[in-house]
Amino acid sequence: MSDKPTAVRVYLARVRTALADLPASEIEEILEDVRPHLAELEAELGEGARVEALIERLGTPESYAAELRASGGYPPPSEGATQVLATTKNPSLAKPRIAFWGLVLCALALALFAFAAAVQVNPDGLLGALLFLPVFLISLFLLLKGGIEPVLALPEVGWLRQTLNKGRQQEDSGKALNYLASLKPAWWIVCAVVLVAFGLLLMLRSRGAVLLLPFLFVAGGAAVWAGPRVGRDRRLLWVAVPISAFVIGGILGGFGAAVDLISNRNSYSSSPSYYQSPSDRYGNDQLSYGNREIENVYAFDAEGKPLTEVYLYDEEGRPITLTRYGCERSSGTKEKIGEDNRFPRPKIEQGVTDDQGNYNGYNGYRSSCREEAGVPFSAAIPKVTAPPATTTPSAPATPSAPATTTPPATPTPTR
């Protein structure tokens, strides 16, 4: 074989390498277009043409590839992960990646801690943020050492910027984004004001926050200083992003605290002792004894005989109406079937069955539900003359009383 094909091959091989991150079929298509041209060029240059001669005419294969990319609408080499580039770049990707994700992590953490501190109006919550200080310092160190370029070259950062650019080009989201961008200068002022206000508010709550105040002042000043300069020096993102995250978290937390305050105030005025909602999900009142919610009431007569139909009323003759639950046959779940003041209710048990209908067996998979009427325990009622005694669960008195359904023995006070 003569020199002739070699020069073309060498040149094409270098173009191919420079395009290596593109799909193989696409590279082949491009080279098919280029090859006849190179062959003719070589024929023109004559026998024994060297790669240098081709380079003189066409530029380096690398610049040729770059021109192909630019005109063909292919991504620039840094954005597409390439096998060739990836292997050489992988080790250097780690540091910028730590710097970038460290910043993201710290921003999220700061936002969360600011949110927590603002909701509780308690500066102690901010101490947790100190845990992330080492992460931030590492991130900052890597940034200052490696510079911002490797971080901006990260695929994830490239993707983020592309997405933002795309959003900017679209009609609606573009308008919204541009509007937000126009608010940027105001945002840094807002940051400073919120930081100082936050510090003062916390100081009102606890004296210890005085120590925090200088930090918040410095952060506020940093926001006003660094914010407008971010466009020119992306490294200032390491100042602007955490502060912004902190402020956003703080504002949201402040809203939460305000909503909390207002709703608490309302409930204080209506029913000071209620903290929990006293209704169930069907809007019916629930019965409670002390702090415990009561689902069922069993009544016994003086002989210890269970009463199966008792209607309960309060001291003003109002029925004590609770939601009555039953089993939904098709789905095997507990469902509301009505509401009344009749007790005791059948006990609703939820479990699983298998194909044989065995309840709660090893192979059970279908959710099922069953109702058990009757009283799951018996009560020994003390005689009026006897000293006060307690009811005790004893051997099941009713046929439908499996051991598993026995509720915990609770002493019932008697008079």
Add this chain to the structure above:
Amino acid sequence: MEISQLLKGVLDLAVLAVLREEDGYGYDVLRRLRSAGLNEVGDASVYGTLRRLYKAGLLTSYVVPSEEGPHRKYYSLNEPGRLRLAESGKTWQSFASTMNGLLGEAA
């Protein structure tokens, strides 16, 4: 003013135009552009543009074996390509006449 700067905006149109009458492979297209007077056009730019127009569905391609040398991949204008050429052509005409009007006294 750099002609290469101006070319960036109209290379698509120029490539579509030289394929209007006759199909051509990459080097053909380049030569036609050059012989039409666009000497500044870069080789690789033409090939890149051809690929982009092809991917945009404005061109179709077919391969013709060659007696000497590598086979040649011909590009031809399809219906969407012709529509685009007509459209962009009109845009260019009105743009060019506007510019001419603007420069009437200056030039």
